[in-house]
Amino acid sequence: MDFQTLILFVVLGLAIIAFIREMFPMEVVGFTAMVILIIFGIVTPKEAVEGFSNSAVVTxxxxxxxxxxxxxxxxxxxxxxxxxxxxxxxxxxxxxxxxxxxxxxxxxxxxxxxxxxxxxxxxxxxxxxxxxxxxxxxxxxxxxxxxxxxxxxxxxxxxxxxxxxxxxxxxxxxxxxxxxxxxxxxxxxxxxxxxxxxxYMPNRAIISSLTRKYHMSAYLTEVRVAEDSPLIGSTCLSQQVSSRFNIIILEIVRDQQKMSTDLRNRILQENDTLIVQGKLDDILRMKSELKVQLLTDTKLNDEDLNDAENAVQEVVVSPGSSFVGSSLQAINFRARYGLFVLAIQRAGTTLRDKVSHIRLRDGDALLVFGHRTKLDQLRHSTDVFVLDVVPIQLHKIKFWWMPVTILPAIMILAALEFIDIMSASL
Structure with missing residues (x-):
């Protein structure tokens, strides 16, 4: 076996491992392998890019x-x-x-x-x-x-x-x-x-609640601001609640009114109820240091979080998404969409710790919480698709009729051999 053949097998082996382990986006692995083959002279630059002129690829x-x-x-x-x-x-x-x-x-x-x-x-x-x-x-x-x-x-x-x-x-x-x-x-x-x-299909447990599916019950709870709490007259930002206790504030409830925007800068009052996500140890530490009362022995579920304004929703990172390979923090997800990601499910494993730092892969399922209008806006993103059924309306797409007529035209032209399939597709 000569040197170039050895390099070829090594590159192929490493590429297959990278594909299986999903270490990097597929296109990155493919282009890297191609560049390595060019560097070692196994293929010429012309041969490396020849595929881009292939009519099948263009089609x-x-x-x-x-x-x-x-x-x-x-x-x-x-x-x-x-x-x-x-x-x-x-x-x-x-x-x-x-x-x-x-x-x-x-x-x-x-x-x-x-x-x-x-x-x-x-x-x-x-x-x-x-x-x-x-x-x-x-x-x-x-x-x-x-x-x-x-x-x-x-x-x-x-x-x-x-x-x-x-x-x-x-x-x-x-x-x-x-x-x-x-x-x-x-x-x-x-x-x-x-x-x-x-x-013979796998018959995994039926999950009716998203919070149970993501094993979130031990991480979502309610706390009330007690009369001697240092939070009174202060904000979550000034008290550094998120950074000190690794806790996310999802909602503030005051006099039966729910608030879900600009929570870090809200001035808190006595008897305010906070819906929080965090580890039990961190929540107990917050209880001790900030003098808040734990309200729920039974943990929160979808029904507690879903109301007229807010909802819990599951979304999946789509193939080819710009999110792939980046973390939620890197894409500024919270500021960009106004939504919280509570957990990530990947290949049957639920990830709840430091989710903002996890590099996303296509097929990752995200448990998202936020205002319903923000969730509706997320539906229009090509980076994810939302796992529910929404009302279907054609009139919102101005030129909806164009692809509906173009596709049959392509098939008819190609079937009657007026033009080849590539020309018809273009």
């Missing part, structure tokens, strides 16, 4: 843009939600309609976008039918993969294979050339899920 990029535009219009959400309504209260019929819908959608747009559209609805169904979310989310993922086999643009793999076929001197594949075979594969796959696979 995939164009379809990603179109997929995102389709998601923003909410038209697919509307279709999926209406299809789900036909099932009524029949559990597996509703889930069957959902899986069939996502398979059809993923034959038209990118798989990730198809799953992102339907995931909030899947979570709602899991709660409605008292199922473990994994028993719906895993089949949802499989259904999107099955559906991608039905058309040329259904998955990037089809486009890459089509490019290889063209370079080999064969005629290009048609848009619906393997739809029959793909439909059979999808049908068999969905039948397998319903007859066999659903019995």
């Amino acid at each position: 995939v990029g164009a379809l990603f843009v179109l997929s995102h535009a389709m998601v923003k219009t909410n038209i697919l959400n509307l279709l999926v939600t209406n299809l789900e309504n036909f099932g009524g209260k029949r559990k597996w019929l509703v889930i069957g309609i959902l899986l069939t819908s996502v398979a059809i959608v993923s034959s038209l747009i990118n798989n990730v976008a198809a799953v992102a559209i339907t995931m909030p609805l899947a979570m709602q169904l899991a709660q409605r039918f008292k199922l473990s979310p994994s028993r719906i989310l895993l089949p949802l993922s499989y259904a999107s993969i099955f559906g991608g086999t039905m058309t040329l643009i259904g998955t990037s793999t089809n486009l890459l294979v089509n490019e290889v076929v063209i370079k080999a001197g064969y005629p290009p594949m048609g848009m619906f050339e393997f739809t029959k075979l793909g439909a059979i594969f999808t049908g068999v796959g969905l039948i397998y899920i319903f007859i066999l696979a659903r019995h």
Whole structure:
């Protein structure tokens, strides 16, 4: 084995480890590996960037843009939600309609976008039918993969294979050339899920409360400002409550009125109630030093935090998010969105300590608390998607009709071979 071959295997091995461990964003690992190969002369600079001129890569990029535009219009959400309504209260019929819908959608747009559209609805169904979310989310993922086999643009793999076929001197594949075979594969796959696979899906404990899901009960509680507390006439900022006790003040309740903005600068009064998040030891230390009274032996849950103005919500960091690789502190999340992140759930592990310093990964679930208007604003961010179902409105998107007409036009032009798939996508 010569030196260059050894370097190649070392770079590949390290890249695979970095991908598995999710040490860095995937694009950073890929570009770093490419640069190392250039430095050692294993590939030339021209060969390294040759892929960017590949028509399949350009087509995939164009379809990603179109997929995102389709998601923003909410038209697919509307279709999926209406299809789900036909099932009524029949559990597996509703889930069957959902899986069939996502398979059809993923034959038209990118798989990730198809799953992102339907995931909030899947979570709602899991709660409605008292199922473990994994028993719906895993089949949802499989259904999107099955559906991608039905058309040329259904998955990037089809486009890459089509490019290889063209370079080999064969005629290009048609848009619906393997739809029959793909439909059979999808049908068999969905039948397998319903007859066999659903019995082997992981059946984790059903969690009806987000605070219980994130094991937050020991960390959320109420304290009242006693008559001899040094907090009276002072502010949380001047008393350095957050820095001294590692505690987050979520709300201040005064005379049954809840306050959730500019809490650090609020002048506190006797009998004010503070809803706080922190470790039990820190809360007890705060009780001793600041003369506050603990009010709850039973800990707070979603119902205590959700009201007309504020809510607890779960959001997931989306693939390709600008948050990936950065901490909440680095992106200035609290000031940027006006929301508190109470905990992070990653690969089944709940992270609650110093969450503002944790580097985020795609797929991280964040337990967020704040004003409902701020949560609504967060829905428009492409960096996360909110795990609930929201009212669907098309009129808010000025040009919602454009991607809805462009996608069928691409498929028709490519199917009739007026122009090639790359030109149609562009």
